[in-house]
Amino acid sequence: xxxxxxxxxxxxxxxxxxxxxxxxxxxxxxxxxxxxxxxxxxxxxxxxxxxxxxxxxxxxxxxxxxxxxxxxxxxxxxxxxxxxxxxxxxxxxxxxxxxxxxxxxxxxxxxxxxx
Numbered sequence: 215x216x217x218x219x220x221x222x223x224x225x226x227x228x229x230x231x232x233x234x235x236x237x238x239x240x241x242x243x244x245x246x247x248x249x250x251x252x253x254x255x256x257x258x259x260x261x262x263x264x265x266x267x268x269x270x271x272x273x274x275x276x277x278x279x280x281x282x283x284x285x286x287x288x289x290x291x292x293x294x295x296x297x298x299x300x301x302x303x304x305x306x307x308x309x310x311x312x313x314x315x316x317x318x319x320x321x322x323x324x325x326x327x328x329x
Contacts, residue, residue, distance in 0.1 A: 294301050294310050301307065 290301065291310060291313060
């Protein structure tokens with residue numbers, strides 16, 4: 215069975231027996247499609263941008279917390295170093311001992327000249 219292209223019900227006019235596409239309707243459909251596409255893309259880009267900004271903010275806050283924890287640890291270490299035994303917690307005492315050992319290793323390495 216052959217396909218009858220003249221029975222198509224798309225955007226066409228029948229002027230004097232000649233089938234002519236309705237170019238204005240086709241143009242309007244294309245313009246509407248483009249506008250709809252731009253709207254969808256803009257919405258998605260905004261969503262992605264907002265999620266990206268949220269992730270950056272989460273990362274920055276976590277970094278700030280790590281910096282504050284490091285500062286707190288440094289202050290605790292200074293207090294314990296100044297007056298040994300000030301902090302009675304065993305886990306902190308163990309960390310202080312390990313840190314002291316690491317400081318000694320660093321000092322020794324810094325004083326060693328390369329051959």
